[in-house]
Amino acid sequence: MRLTVRHVTHYRFAAPVRGAVQSHRLIPADCEGQTILDWRVEVEGALWGAAFRDGAGDQVRTMVLRGPVSEIEVAITGEVETTDTAGVLRGHREAVPPLAYRRTTRLTRPDKPIAELARAALEGREDAADLDRAHALAAAVARAIAYAPGETHASTTAAEALAQGAGVCQDHAQVLIAAASVAGLPARYVTGYLNATEDGTPHEASHAWAELHVEGLGWVGFDPANKCCTNEHYIRVGSGLDAEDAAPIRGVTRGGADEVLEVTVAVEAAQQ
Structure with missing residues (x-):
């Protein structure tokens, strides 16, 4: 399947800031399940810095904007x-051993109900x-958490x-990671894109799921939010221990100012 992506993240500041620095994990890697035909990340006025592939196989690039900056x-x-x-x-190049993903974080630490x-x-x-x-x-997590946008937020554990008992893909993925840690299975959080939801509805946001490491097979993607394993409808971009660690964009600004964030995503199947 050939998928096209248009993803815009727009920051607007209440007052101009003196500058901004961001670290991007926005470029998918070639592997057996996906071949990148064309991929561009553009920021007007950006000064691009270091680019490298980290130990998890994700491509990371830094960006600087000199102020005054009213929007990005x-x-x-x-x-x-x-x-x-x-x-x-x-076929995914990475150096971090699977056992490194037995570690939990504040967002994925299992409590008694998760262990049960x-x-x-x-x-x-x-x-x-x-x-x-x-x-x-994965099936147990899908049954335990109903998909309900607006019920949780970015820092929900x-x-x-x-x-x-309700949440979005971030919550499904992090609960599965926590449950996997109880079972002794390495697990990690994955960010990317999904062409359509389980019922065929076009997906209008970036997506997240979990990968569990299976002895003799390797990493396997599970998407409890859609009750399936990842397939040709998915584009894998980055990974981490949790949603915070795998964030596609991290950044700081010089000069405090309230900001408004708008994100639009369109993923479509292209004409073959």
């Missing part, structure tokens, strides 16, 4: 050829293969999301 628009346009690998991440969710999902599966156990955990 980060515009992404791209075209990617995707294939279905049944969720398995193959994981144990209930794996009851009777003590001798099952890791892949079966991972599927059971996995424990808080499970307690509410």
